[in-house]
Amino acid sequence: MESWQTRFKTAFSPSSRQKYWIWARQNLLSTWSNVLLTLVSLGIIATTLTALGTWIFTQAQWEVVTVNLRLIFVGRYPVEQIWRLWLVLMLLVTVPALSWGVMQGWGRRESAWGIGGGAGLVGAITLSNQGLEPTAWLCCITGIALGSGYLGAWSQQQPWGKPLKTWLPLLWFLTFFVMLWLISGGLGLTTVSTTFWNGLLLTLLVAVVSIVLSFPLGVFLALGRQSQLPVIRVVSTGYIELIRGLPLIGILFMAQVMLPLLLPPQITVDQLVRAIAGLSLFSAAYLAETVRGGLQSIPNGQWEASRALGLSTPLTLSLIVLPQALRTVVPAIVGQFISLFKDTALLSIVGLVELTGIARSITSQAEYLGRYAEVYLVLGLIYWLFCYGMSVASRRLELPSGS
Amino acid sequence: MKAVKSQPWNHPKFWPWAAQILVLGLIGLLVAYCGSNLVANFQQKQLSFGFDFLQSQAGFNIGETPIPYQPTDTYAQALGVGIVNSLRIMALGLVLATLMGTGIGIARLSSNWLVRQLGTVYVELFRNLPLLIQLMFWYFAVFLSAPPFEQRIRxxxxxxxxxxxxxxxxxLPRVSLLSWIICIGIGVAIARWVFRTLRRRQLEGEPASPWFMATITVIFWGCIAWVLTKEFPWNLELPAVRNNNITGGLLLTPEYSAILFGLTFYTAAFIAEIVRGGILSVPKGQWEAARSLGLQPNLTLRLVILPQALRVIVPPLTSQYLNLAKNSSLAIAVxxxxxxxxSSTTFNQTGRAVEVILLLMATYLAISLTISLVMNLYNRRIQIIER
Structure with a gap:
């Protein structure tokens, strides 16, 4: 391993300077039109960066964000109960880290990402004057997450590691309910009404619950559309095409307005439940088309081979076809999840106070009128980090071929 | 050997039929349950079903009215204004997003490293942000935060x-537009014939330049139109400002601009990825084969690469067009x-949930179906014809 001094020296030695020049000549300056393009691009970059930099450091007033940071993340969740949300965050980071350790191993790169992310959050929190408590929580959570990543990787070298890998889905399942319990309360904790679940908390919750609910429905619809049975095929196709022809906002509106009309008057459905119902029903149609792509990629020989082995249709589907089909479309399913995550922003139009909804209420605070750009920039950053993170993770994730 | 008594559920057709009847029964039950609840709720709230409310006076104002509308007009007229406004956004958005997306998609394949990186940054930035946030940013942070008209940004x-x-x-179209359309139409028809004849001759080995002659034909008929009418069919009308009063020109309202910019920038990021994937899907050997046949780069692109790339591009492009059309409904946020x-205002005023939703569904489905029909026809034209 060479030291950074030698690396620095080789990077700027005459021979490597020549190398850079050759690279630049080939990639930036090969023809006259290319030179022109390079200049135009440099111009665009310079203008954008200077304008953005000047605005961020001199004109923007970040007070509107720092004062409302708690509102953005958890909304009007009772302050004395916020420790429960910190625990949720801890689970939210620990379980994926553990799974990543088990599935992919835990090396330097993962630690660097973990420490970088943790340090970034701690830095942002410290810069925005939130006091000592969040910093302490974040440091603690980062440490535990790193530890669980290493634990996951280490467990795979132990004899008891294999069953852990098999039982991971169950762990996720249980974690989800524990988190739901921590958020909503009951069973010894103070109950917190759903009207106080706002901000990023609500966005994440709605996104996760909707995708979990829409997944089985989507798979059933995809199977139905591929089915040999005419009634089932027509019903599935009709549902998928109907939903895909409508805008999401129309479906959410329908869920808010029509659902109470379609249920007996004595049953009242929570606004949050109606929103989740709308999102899941919407997402299932799109997921069905994704899964159908996977089903179509399975060669007919697989069906014939399993029939020759004497497996019935349900067994063939659940043991042979679906596992293969779902594995090929995992990236597309992640893409679907990303778009569902983005779509949760629409809930603010039908009156839920999730991340976008809270932004609307912040920009209408009398003392921060007109501070739109600051709020939407921070909001955009949060959404972007989640979406981009998911897409990068799905590209990096290599699924074991044998499972 | 004991004879096995044949049970009805062992018949190979039994389970498929049972499953279908079960599904039908469940759907029937669901419809009956929801229907009876709907009737009960309607009776309890003393609502009635019918579309006659469309003929009563709307009474609300609409900011932009491309077709005549006053608050004293009917709900039907108001909804008509809404439909025209939606179509206005969709049409321009589709064109601009396609142009911009194609440009960025090609930029991502550029031989220039910097241009490629810029394209990547654009795509990753705009694809991973919710459209609603982008719309609100354009509207509140750009167009509403713009300076007042007296200090406008020139x-x-x-x-x-x-x-x-x-x-x-x-x-602005002039009266002579009709004569122009007729002349150019005749020109294009003759040019088609000229092109086909010359192309056949060219393929038989005789020297001919079909593209050149066809273009000349169209230009010739354009000249005839010019001689006949002595003016251009379009009048490019520049806005003029005197004492802060605008005369002429086209003023896009902040609302229209915000939704147009938001939809275009968002959809362009997706279209760019589709275009890039389509061009990458053409094997490298096709470029090399075309070059070894002596085709020039622009001919290679037009005759060899594009026809093959389009087959991959058009189906996902259709679904992006549909997304753009559906996403235009987010205009309500700005x-x-x-x-x-x-429709939302109509529902709030009349309380006619079912009727409004039915109208809304029917209109959006009609628009979606039209787009996919047109795109499928186009798709069928460009697909490989297998012999």
């Missing part, structure tokens, strides 16, 4: 950006009176 001449919106030149926004 872009070029009298074209400007201010709180009143984007001031752009307008294309207060642009599109179909969804007008």
């Amino acid at each position: 872009l070029l001449g009298d074209l400007s950006l201010s709180q009143r919106g984007l001031l752009l030149p307008n294309f 207060g642009y009176p599109d179909l969804y926004s007008v």
Whole structure:
């Protein structure tokens, strides 16, 4: 391993300077039109960066964000109960880290990402004057997450590691309910009404619950559309095409307005439940088309081979076809999840106070009128980090071929 | 050997039929349950079903009215305004997003490293942000935060950006447009014939330049049109500003500009990825084969690469077009009176949930079906014809 001094020296030695020049000549300056393009691009970059930099450091007033940071993340969740949300965050980071350790191993790169992310959050929190408590929580959570990543990787070298890998889905399942319990309360904790679940908390919750609910429905619809049975095929196709022809906002509106009309008057459905119902029903149609792509990629020989082995249709589907089909479309399913995550922003139009909804209420605070750009920039950053993170993770994730 | 008694459920057709009847039964039960609840709820709230409310006076104002409308007009007229407003956004958005997306998609394949990186940054930035956030950013942070008209940001001449919106030149059709259309139509028809004849001759080995002659034909008929009418069919009308009064030109309101920019920038990021994937899907050997046949680079692109790439591009492009059409309903977030926004106001005033939703569904389904029909026809034209 060479030291950074030698690396620095080789990077700027005459021979490597020549190398850079050759690279630049080939990639930036090969023809006259290319030179022109390079200049135009440099111009665009310079203008954008200077304008953005000047605005961020001199004109923007970040007070509107720092004062409302708690509102953005958890909304009007009772302050004395916020420790429960910190625990949720801890689970939210620990379980994926553990799974990543088990599935992919835990090396330097993962630690660097973990420490970088943790340090970034701690830095942002410290810069925005939130006091000592969040910093302490974040440091603690980062440490535990790193530890669980290493634990996951280490467990795979132990004899008891294999069953852990098999039982991971169950762990996720249980974690989800524990988190739901921590958020909503009951069973010894103070109950917190759903009207106080706002901000990023609500966005994440709605996104996760909707995708979990829409997944089985989507798979059933995809199977139905591929089915040999005419009634089932027509019903599935009709549902998928109907939903895909409508805008999401129309479906959410329908869920808010029509659902109470379609249920007996004595049953009242929570606004949050109606929103989740709308999102899941919407997402299932799109997921069905994704899964159908996977089903179509399975060669007919697989069906014939399993029939020759004497497996019935349900067994063939659940043991042979679906596992293969779902594995090929995992990236597309992640893409679907990303778009569902983005779509949760629409809930603010039908009156839920999730991340976008809270932004609307912040920009209408009398003392921060007109501070739109600051709020939407921070909001955009949060959404972007989640979406981009998911897409990068799905590209990096290599699924074991044998499972 | 004991004879096995044949049970009905062992019959190979039994389970498929049972499953179908079960599904039908469940759907029937669901419909009956929801229907009876709907009737009960209607009776309890003393609502009635019917579309006659469309003929009563709407009484609300609409910000942008491309077709005549006053608050004293009917709900039907108001919804008509909404539909036209929606179509206005969709049409321009589709064209601009396609152009911009194609440009960025090609930029991502550029041989210039910097251009490629810029394209990647654009795509990753705009694809991973919710459209609603982008719309609100455009509306609140850009167009509403623009300076008042007196201190407008001048872009070029009298074209400007201010709180009143984007001031752009307008294309006005003249009376002679009809004569122009007829002349050019005749020209194109003759040019087609000329092109086919010359192309056949060219393929038989005789020297001929079909493209050149066809173009000349169209230009010739354009000249005839010019001689007949002595004017251009379009009048490029530049806006003029005197004492802060705008005359002429095209003023895009902040609402329209915000939704147009938001939809275009968002959809362009997706279209760019589709275009890039399509061009990458053409094997490298095709470029090399075309070059070894002596085809020039632009001919290679037009005759060899594009026809093959289009086959891959068009199906996902169709679904992006549909997304753009559906996403235009987010206009309500910036207060642009599109179909969804007008319907929402109508529902709030009349309380006719079922009727409004039915109208909304029917209109959006009709628009979606039209787009996919047109795109499928186009798709069928460009697909490989297998012999």
